[in-house]
Amino acid sequence: MSGTDGVFEEANGRGTTVVDAPPRSLADLAPGTAVVVIAVVDDGEPAVVRRLHDLGFTPGAVVEVVRRAPLREPVLYRVRDYEVCLRRAQAECVHVTEAER
Amino acid sequence: MNAGCHDAGGADATLTEAPRIALVGAPNSGKTSVFNGLTGLRAKTGNYPGVTVSRFVGTARTGRHRHMVEDLPGTYSLEPISPDEQITVDVLDGRLEGADRPDALLVVVDATTLRRSLGFVAQVLARGLPTCVVVTFTDELARRQGRLGVDALAQALGVPVLPVVGHRGVGIAQLREQLTTWRTWQAPAVPPPTQPGERDAWADSVLAFAGYRPPERHRMTQHVDAVLLHPVWGTAVFFTVMVLFFQTVFTLAAPLQGWVESLGGWLSGQVDAHVGNPWLSGLLGDALIGGVGGVLVFVPQIVLLFLLLALLEGVGYMARAAFLMDRVMARFGLEGRAFVALLSSFACAIPGIMATRTLPSARDRLATMMAAPLMACSARLPVYVLLIGLLVDPSAGVGPFGAQGLVMFGLYLLGAVSAMPAAWVFKRLGDRHGQAMPFFMELPPYRLPAPRAVLVAMWSSARAFLRKCTTVIVATSVVLWLLLNLPLHTDAQLRAAGVDASDSVAVSAYSVDHSYAAGLGRLVAPVFDPLGFDWRINVGVLSAQGARETFVATLGQVAAAEDPDQPAQALASMTYSDGPRAGEVVFTAPTIAALLVYFVYALQCMATVAVLRRETGTWRWPTIAFTYLTVLAWLMAYLARTATVLLGG
Numbered sequence: 001m002s003g004t005d006g007v008f009e010e011a012n013g014r015g016t017t018v019v020d021a022p023p024r025s026l027a028d029l030a031p032g033t034a035v036v037v038i039a040v041v042d043d044g045e046p047a048v049v050r051r052l053h054d055l056g057f058t059p060g061a062v063v064e065v066v067r068r069a070p071l072r073e074p075v076l077y078r079v080r081d082y083e084v085c086l087r088r089a090q091a092e093c094v095h096v097t098e099a100e101r
Numbered sequence: 102m103n104a105g106c107h108d109a110g111g112a113d114a115t116l117t118e119a120p121r122i123a124l125v126g127a128p129n130s131g132k133t134s135v136f137n138g139l140t141g142l143r144a145k146t147g148n149y150p151g152v153t154v155s156r157f158v159g160t161a162r163t164g165r166h167r168h169m170v171e172d173l174p175g176t177y178s179l180e181p182i183s184p185d186e187q188i189t190v191d192v193l194d195g196r197l198e199g200a201d202r203p204d205a206l207l208v209v210v211d212a213t214t215l216r217r218s219l220g221f222v223a224q225v226l227a228r229g230l231p232t233c234v235v236v237t238f239t240d241e242l243a244r245r246q247g248r249l250g251v252d253a254l255a256q257a258l259g260v261p262v263l264p265v266v267g268h269r270g271v272g273i274a275q276l277r278e279q280l281t282t283w284r285t286w287q288a289p290a291v292p293p294p295t296q297p298g299e300r301d302a303w304a305d306s307v308l309a310f311a312g313y314r315p316p317e318r319h320r321m322t323q324h325v326d327a328v329l330l331h332p333v334w335g336t337a338v339f340f341t342v343m344v345l346f347f348q349t350v351f352t353l354a355a356p357l358q359g360w361v362e363s364l365g366g367w368l369s370g371q372v373d374a375h376v377g378n379p380w381l382s383g384l385l386g387d388a389l390i391g392g393v394g395g396v397l398v399f400v401p402q403i404v405l406l407f408l409l410l411a412l413l414e415g416v417g418y419m420a421r422a423a424f425l426m427d428r429v430m431a432r433f434g435l436e437g438r439a440f441v442a443l444l445s446s447f448a449c450a451i452p453g454i455m456a457t458r459t460l461p462s463a464r465d466r467l468a469t470m471m472a473a474p475l476m477a478c479s480a481r482l483p484v485y486v487l488l489i490g491l492l493v494d495p496s497a498g499v500g501p502f503g504a505q506g507l508v509m510f511g512l513y514l515l516g517a518v519s520a521m522p523a524a525w526v527f528k529r530l531g532d533r534h535g536q537a538m539p540f541f542m543e544l545p546p547y548r549l550p551a552p553r554a555v556l557v558a559m560w561s562s563a564r565a566f567l568r569k570c571t572t573v574i575v576a577t578s579v580v581l582w583l584l585l586n587l588p589l590h591t592d593a594q595l596r597a598a599g600v601d602a603s604d605s606v607a608v609s610a611y612s613v614d615h616s617y618a619a620g621l622g623r624l625v626a627p628v629f630d631p632l633g634f635d636w637r638i639n640v641g642v643l644s645a646q647g648a649r650e651t652f653v654a655t656l657g658q659v660a661a662a663e664d665p666d667q668p669a670q671a672l673a674s675m676t677y678s679d680g681p682r683a684g685e686v687v688f689t690a691p692t693i694a695a696l697l698v699y700f701v702y703a704l705q706c707m708a709t710v711a712v713l714r715r716e717t718g719t720w721r722w723p724t725i726a727f728t729y730l731t732v733l734a735w736l737m738a739y740l741a742r743t744a745t746v747l748l749g750g
Binding site: 051052053058069070076079084086 | 221300333
């Protein structure tokens with residue numbers, strides 16, 4: 001699981017604190033990690049952002065990575081009391097930060 | 102899988118004067134359960150005018166009040182991305198010609214996912230129609246230590262709120278009562294915000310006011326998923342479920358089938374004993390009881406197949422299967438939901454093709470639709486059972502599994518494995534600059550399915566099958582019976598041919614062999630000779646072009662005509678009547694293998710062709726599907742025959 005921009009070589013839930021790093025996305029996380037959504041970014045498809053919002057991925061929402069499918073994709077997330085799976089392309093649109101626990 | 106197989110009646114026109122109430126909600130919200138509760142088994146299935154999304158309309162009766170209730174396709178959002186969701190929005194906005202705007206709305210929300218669902222409620226309330234919120238799964242919320250003040254929620258939302266446990270029928274009576282007061286439902290004076298940030302704040306305040314405590318995690322789901330979605334165990338369970346599925350269809354239905362068979366035997370005995378006219382008795386005995394009856398025998402298996410599919414869907418396993426298979430599907434350019442559509446095609450390609458409407462991408466839809474007819478539908482089941490019965494000894498087995506069931510599983514697997522590259526090809530053909538659509542899929546907690554929903558699924562499948570038997574198959578059988586029995590032969594002709602006119606078995610064998618049907622079968626012989634088919638199989642294959650089950654009816658008729666006393670033996674001992682193979686047994690392993698494989702691939706279903714035409718809007722795609730599948734069927738059957746011969750079969 002390599003990060004999209006080379007900063008996060010191995011994000012395993014403990015995660016190194018990188019200051020001023022590019023925002024990490026849901027796609028960079030290992031199962032068991034809990035994070036908070038900062039923003040959902042447009043990858044040229046505004047409909048994707050709307051849908052992710054409507055699915056509950058809004059800024060401030062707590063997301064937990066539940067598990068990966070046996071073939072690594074899609075990944076199951078828990079958000080707003082229910083479980084939904086996304087492929088990597090969609091997960092990359094959701095920028096997140098470590099949950100304060 | 103809530104689209105009825107082969108159901109295409111129009112929506113009830115007489116109800117247009119009754120107030121129209123539409124049900125909206127997310128998939129898995131229990132919406133259909135509420136709909137079934139309100140309308141009972143009287144719901145009608147049809148299509149929205151001009152588009153091909155199926156429409157479910159029923160009547161809710163309360164005293165002398167009648168309300169037309171419409172179950173709109175499930176959606177997570179009123180910003181549509183799939184054809185299904187587009188319909189829901191168009192109906193809500195009164196933009197769909199021919200479908201009037203509903204007078205009022207019932208928004209169905211799952212109490213256990215209220216924090217997500219309120220965003221959708223906000224979007225619906227902003228439409229400004231009189232609205233009532235129906236909260237489902239309140240029992241599950243309580244079981245999982247959650248809490249919700251229903252009255253406070255109503256106060257905070259500004260619209261009536263009713264708790265309903267759809268599958269137990271709890272709250273349905275109150276909801277029906279509530280329908281009569283729809284005029285008093287208010288759209289809230291100040292509609293809730295729909296911009297995500299403000300909407301979240303609004304939802305939080307509403308939930309706080311209603312004393313909402315979200316449910317604990319569903320422990321059982323977590324434990325079960327740890328196994329069912331495990332890389333190794335999950336995959337193993339997946340294949341075991343599939344094998345058991347077909348074993349069950351075989352073993353459980355067999356005794357029921359025996360009863361239907363003996364009923365048919367008794368009926369034809371009665372016909373023989375009481376109907377004097379040989380033509381009438383032949384028509385009743387051979388065409389109707391021998392032909393159509395031979396197909397009716399499969400009602401138990403087909404109902405059982407639909408029952409198992411409805412159960413897998415109802416408990417939530419289908420979504421898991423889609424989750425496991427998504428990556429595999431991605432390899433073929435598709436996604437997990439395409440897998441569910443293909444899996445539904447195991448029951449019947451028609452609900453499978455309809456299920457592709459949940460796919461946002463038009464290209465994905467098309468590719469899935471073109472592959473769906475390859476999935477072994479229930480119409481193939483009678484053909485497979487008949488032919489496997491001729492091929493494999495029922496007592497043979499491998500370990501705990503019967504050999505017949507394993508062959509059946511293999512045929513289903515062959516269809517499924519072939520569907521993938523087919524879908525890939527069609528995806529590639531049109532997808533040179535296609536926009537990738539977002540993929541998301543909810544995995545609902547495991548739940549016991551509502552018995553009523555399962556019964557409805559079974560009943561509608563049985564009804565559709567019976568309708569097919571009483572229309573297409575009866576008509577084809579009668580035509581075939583005529584073709585098999587004409588022209589008539591005089592005694593002089595028989596004598597000239599060296600047939601003893603007093604030996605009824607010899608006469609009927611001669612008549613069948615010189616019938617119009619035989620002529621027709623011999624006409625196409627050059628095409629099917631390489632596959633080892635004789636004229637009788639050719640007639641069967643031709644007659645099955647409209648509906649696959651007719652093949653069984655045709656062979657039943659041919660067998661009954663050749664040897665009226667022992668039709669079951671007649672098939673197994675049937676020999677080629679002419680040509681280079683004359684005198685040899687027809688149903689040898691290579692011929693049966695070729696025939697089975699032919700049925701795996703060929704598109705022999707007019708209803709599927711018609712649905713493809715409807716769903717794609719042109720004749721182009723059904724024509725392409727028909728051509729490629731028929732050519733493929735012939736080639737693969739030839740391969741199967743050659744391979745079986747090489748293996749010494």
